Amino acid sequence: MRRFKLDGLKLGALLWAAGLALPFALDSSWVSIAAFFAIYAITALSEDVILGRAGMFDMGHAVYFGIGAYVTAILNTTLNVPILLTLPLAMLLAAAAGALLSAPLIRLRGDYLLVATIGFNAIFVLAMQNNPGGITGGSDGITGIGVPSLFGLQLESQSAMFWLDWALLGLVLLVMRNLDTCEFGRALRYLKQDELAASTLGVDARKVKTLAFALGAALAGLAGTLFAVQLSTVSPSSFVFTESVTLFAIVIVGGQGSIPGVLLGTALMFVVPQIFRSLAEYRYFVFGIAMIAVMVLRPQGLLPRKRSAA
């Protein structure tokens, strides 16, 4: 068992390293798709922290992704803060929002939490559209977001941006992997399986759940910053409820708590549609059918989490 797990890690590391060579093998439009894959993979993994690992039905995850993107966009365009400096702030504010919004709702039963998070998402999008204080740019959003620079080096080219995204995806993957085994990650798993038993064994359910929301939101905020940079513009339409539904579906279709599952789900939901652009009309129709088919045939997801000793 142990040997196999090591192999999984090695295979992942190898694939990640091979991914670094993508800009040499693909033309720039494909490099951009690969960059979006990395960004959405981070977002989907962050949703997995809350939904897949902690078992909390979060159907408003686009809010935290959006907060990250807007924090970077506003700080960079109005105060000229360098992009990479906005990144920790984006994560921090998203985490704070995640903790604050979830704190009062955490005790709600699954379906009610789901409905409340849908509500948060709708309010977030409306707020961005209504342009409070003139800082969010209304429905058109914010344009002209700058280029990140690292050690005086301007990461201007699509390839450079891809490497930045890919490197951060690597870091997030390491975090997720540690979450499989660390104390906090195990506490999440116990809570998901049996909250009463976990509480009896001394797991502080409220604290652990709030932390899970904060961590998931922080990682989504990170992805939001990368998203804003990649597009050099943000607008409310990128963070609507449908995006949250897609993230939710990625985790369940891929496999809850399963890193390869979530990555496969991201590829299916965000990359495959790019390939079939010419069939755009039929895209979501087929998607809907595929979602039903996967769930009926494989209710645990495409690549379910392997049962561990826990």
Next chain:
Amino acid sequence: MGTFVQQIVNGLTVGGIYALIALGYTMVYGVMRLINFAHGDLCILGAFVGLTMLTGSAGGGHPGAALLLLALVVSIIAIAGAGVLLERIAYRPLRKADRLAAVVSALGASLMIENGIMLIWGPQVHVFPSNLLPATTWHVAGATISFVQVMIILASLVLMAALYLFVNHTRFGTAIRAAAIDQDAARLMGINVNRVITSVFIIGPGLGAIGGLFIGIYYREAYFTMGWTYGLYAFIAAILGGIGNIPGAMLGGVLLGLFNAFAAGYVSSSWQDAITFGLLIVILLVRPTGLLGERVAEKV
């Protein structure tokens, strides 16, 4: 005073529609513990089927009451059939699976129906004919009440009363209530739970088709993404009244319609939706089981 009465009439009209759609959410949730995310799209599919009946056979002339009734009946039958089919294909195989699998299946069904509508009828906004109903209006206490509003309010009241009597005063209604409390116990008492579930997927989408067609007639338009918007409102109405609770969905629908009308009339229309969702969150915080309480047995 005029505005006040006007907002009440407008609110009751929209509230009646919300209630008709909310009943579908609440009945399915009551029996299956499943949020049927495809319900709103089914309702709008009903509006499109009805519209096709009305425009396809009217030939430009006055459609008349008989044709309107025919469109309504065809739409109810089509959507009830679609509801039963949906349950068989997308929900029944997942009854024993992880609840989230059914949620994603429902979301997939919603995407499929919504985009199916787009593929058949196109992405543009369809306009409902203006000559469907008499243009008669009444002036009461400074407010203008149209024939459409009276028809919608009366029809929703009659349908809700009929459903209430059916669920509370017939043998089959008792079976539905029993299955909602405890499926296994109901099965042991000789109730055919599969038939109950099928019936819920006939009644809910059937009423929803009427609601969808009313939306089309009242706002005089239909477009393929409409299902989400109105579905979400109706769903909030179901939560407001207490999900799984049939009188609750009726009350929730009417209250939400009134709330919306007053928020739009007195506060601001650009923040109207935000206020509605804010209300939803406040309810969930203060009284998650809704005004009348949910009739759902808690699994421990």
